[in-house]
Amino acid sequence: MPRRGDIRSRVWIPIMATTVALLTAIGGCGALDGSSNNPSGGGSGTTGPIEKPKLRVGLLPVVDVAPLYQAVEKGYFREQGLDVEPVVVASGPKAVESVISGEIDIAFTSYPGAFVAQSKGVANLKIVADAYAARPGHLALVAITSPTAKIKKPEDVAEKKIAVTSKGSISDLGVMSVLSAQNIPVDKIQWVPMPFQDMGPAMKSGNIDGAVVAEPWRTRTAKEFGAMTIVDVSSGPTANISMSGWAATDKLTSANPHTFAAFQRGLNKGVADVKKDRTVLEPILKTHIRIDEQTAPLVTIADYPERADAIRLQRVADLMLEFKVIGERLDVSKMLLEPTATN
Known part of the structure; x- marks a missing residue:
């Protein structure tokens, strides 16, 4: 006949094993090491x-x-x-x-x-x-092309009035980098700060000659005003x-x-x-x-x-x-x- 201590051991050990397994299944290792999956605790x-x-x-x-x-x-x-x-x-x-x-x-x-x-x-x-x-096509200097347009190719950008959301941004810096790599002078470009939504109408009215636009405004100015890409900012020295x-x-x-x-x-x-x-x-x-x-x-x-x-x-x-x-x-x-x- 087994002694009382033997019976207690044979019962207690399986219970402990089951408890540990349940805790592990419910909380993962974090339930035992003090970390938490509760969002209020930081995730x-x-x-x-x-x-x-x-x-x-x-x-x-x-x-x-x-x-x-x-x-x-x-x-x-x-x-x-x-x-x-x-x-x-x-x-x-x-x-x-x-x-x-x-x-x-x-x-x-x-x-x-x-x-x-x-x-x-x-x-x-x-x-x-x-x-x-x-990536190519996201940020570009665009202009409305026509027989009388002032900008039809990158070389035409020098000394023109170009809209950007702000000076010293990736817009003007990227354009200057790409043009400089093609030996096109950039020191006399007239940068005109302007919100994206105003650039298309300003090109159409002739207040500016071109604009540096990011998507979705590149697609919008092409669709609504016929603007064409003159300089892709993600090219040459500024690719990617x-x-x-x-x-x-x-x-x-x-x-x-x-x-x-x-x-x-x-x-x-x-x-x-x-x-x-x-x-x-x-x-x-x-x-x-x-x-x-x-x-x-x-x-x-x-x-x-x-x-x-x-x-x-x-x-x-x-x-x-x-x-x-x-x-x-x-x-x-x-x-x-x-x-x-x-x-």
Whole structure:
């Protein structure tokens, strides 16, 4: 007849094994090592609570920002414990100003806007995530061609009035880089700051000779005004150059590491969606970028990088130095906010 201690051992050991198996199945390894999959605790792969659940993100109505809208609509940020509010701003430089002042938490901007502020010591910024990298057809200098048009080929651009959203941006820098590589003088081009939506009418009225437009405005000016591409910015020395990203102050990112790790994870899910399926992208273009149903399928889409690459971003800063937008070389690798966790 077995002793009482033997019976207790034979019963207790299976119970313990079953309990451990259940805990592992329910919570994964994190259930035993103290980490959490609860969104309010920062999401998978990080410990501690979300420090700042509400984020205001300044952006422009361009195709670059589609992954963020996808992440908002699909609840990818909510899964991470974040409430992300997109706020449309007038320009990339305005977004940078607003993030420095604290009006918004994260700014979508073309990289020159962030790099100028960093170089001049206006703010200590971090690149939270990459947004868009150039591919042929996305950003171009266009002009309305006619028998009396002032611009019909790249050589005609010298000394002409060309609209850009802001000076010292990837728009004018990219054009000058491409033209300079063809030995076309660029020092007397008259750059005219102007919102994208005003460029087509201004070309038609003759107030400007050409404009540097990003999608969807490249397709729109072609469709509505007959504008033709004169210079593709993603060519020659600027082929595949980084265009835009998401920036925040170092002070904010340092104080809220779990928040920004969660933002990166949520945004990456949006990037994965729009990269793999154009049928996911086009409804976002129609709803949030206000592209009409006929134009949306025609819009050229460049690349949505999965992470910021220091070498590719350095090309932008070096281009700014070449054209004296900044006074000394800026090491952009120090600005990158490295992902702290992944799903």
